[in-house]
Amino acid sequence: MPPERPGDSLLAENPFDLSGHAALVTGASSGLGRRFALTLARAGAKVALAARRGDRLADVAREIEAFDGRAFPVILNVTDPVSVRDAVAAAETELGAITILVNNAGVAGAKPMLEQDEADWDRVIDTNLKGAWLVAQEVARHMIRLGHGGSIVNIASILGLRAASQVAAYGASKAGLIHLTRSMAVELARHDIRVNAIAPGYFDTELNHEFLSSTAGQAMLKSIPQRRFGRPEDLDGALLLLASDASAYMTGGVITVDGGHSVGL
Numbered sequence: 001m002p003p004e005r006p007g008d009s010l011l012a013e014n015p016f017d018l019s020g021h022a023a024l025v026t027g028a029s030s031g032l033g034r035r036f037a038l039t040l041a042r043a044g045a046k047v048a049l050a051a052r053r054g055d056r057l058a059d060v061a062r063e064i065e066a067f068d069g070r071a072f073p074v075i076l077n078v079t080d081p082v083s084v085r086d087a088v089a090a091a092e093t094e095l096g097a098i099t100i101l102v103n104n105a106g107v108a109g110a111k112p113m114l115e116q117d118e119a120d121w122d123r124v125i126d127t128n129l130k131g132a133w134l135v136a137q138e139v140a141r142h143m144i145r146l147g148h149g150g151s152i153v154n155i156a157s158i159l160g161l162r163a164a165s166q167v168a169a170y171g172a173s174k175a176g177l178i179h180l181t182r183s184m185a186v187e188l189a190r191h192d193i194r195v196n197a198i199a200p201g202y203f204d205t206e207l208n209h210e211f212l213s214s215t216a217g218q219a220m221l222k223s224i225p226q227r228r229f230g231r232p233e234d235l236d237g238a239l240l241l242l243a244s245d246a247s248a249y250m251t252g253g254v255i256t257v258d259g260g261h262s263v264g265l
C-alpha cells in the first residue's frame, strides 16, 4: 500500500456533498436564488430560503420538500438591519448553525447615468452592496461565535468586471461586491470562513427578461462566444465548488460563468 498523501481522503468521498450543512440563500424567491436553493438542497444541505415575498418562498420550499429536502422559508429585507438580524437568528434556531451563505438578493435598473436620480442609485447600492455586507457580517458573526467556520458565496456579475452603458449603479454595486469579497476573505480566513464570488453573465430571469427579449438584448447574443444566454443550472458547478470542501483552499476568488462573454472583444 503506498502511503496516504494529504488530500487522498477527499478522493474516497464526494467533496461536493453538503450533508450536515445548513445554508442561507438570500433572494431565494425567484430566478437564480431559487435554483441555488434547490441545488444546495439536492446536495444534502438544509436550506433557509430568504426574501420579501413569502408566497414565492413557500412555493420553493414545497419543491425542496418534494424530494425530501429540508427547507425553511424566512422573510428578509436585506436593506433593513433588524430584518437581517431576525432572519439569521430564525434560520439558525430552525436549522442549526449556518455554514453556507449565498448572498444573492439583488435588483437592477437600466437608465443613462445622467438621468439616474438619488433614489435609483440608493435602491441598487443599498440592496446589492450594503445589503450583501449586512447579511455577510451578521452570518459571519454567528459563524465565529459558534466556531465552525463556513463558506460565503457572493453573487456578483460580469458588469462588476467590465463596464456597459445604462447600468452605472448596478456595475458599481457589483464591482464593490467583488472588492468586498476580497476584503472579507482577508479578514475572515483566521476564523476558517472562506469568501468567494460568482460573476454570472446574462441569464434570463425576472431581473432582465424584458431586456434580453428586446432587439438590443437579442443583438447582444452575437457578442457571447457560446451564442446563448445562461441557464440557471449553468451555475450549479461553480456554486457547489465554492459552497463545499472541494474549494477548501480557495478564498477571495471570483469565478466567471458567462459563456465567454467577458473575454470577447
Ligand SMILES: NC(=O)c1ccc[n+]([C@@H]2O[C@H](COP(=O)([O-])OP(=O)(O)OC[C@H]3O[C@@H](n4cnc5c(N)ncnc54)[C@H](OP(=O)(O)O)[C@@H]3O)[C@@H](O)[C@H]2O)c1
Pocket (backbone or CB within 6 Å): 026, 027, 028, 029, 030, 031, 032, 033, 050, 051, 052, 053, 054, 056, 076, 077, 078, 079, 104, 105, 106, 107, 127, 128, 131, 155, 156, 157, 158, 199, 200, 201, 202, 203, 204, 205, 206, 207, 208
Ligand atoms: N439574471 C442575470 O443575468 C444576472 C447576471 C449577473 C448577476 N445576477 C445577480 O443574481 C442575483 C439574482 O438575480 P436574478 O437574475 O435571479 O433576479 P430575480 O429573479 O429578480 O431575483 C432577485 C431576488 O432578489 C430578491 N430581493 C430583491 N431585493 C431584496 C431585498 N431588499 N431583500 C431581500 N431580497 C431581495 C428578490 O426577492 P423578493 O422580491 O421576494 O424580495 C428575488 O428573489 C442578483 O444579485 C443579480 O444581480 C443576475
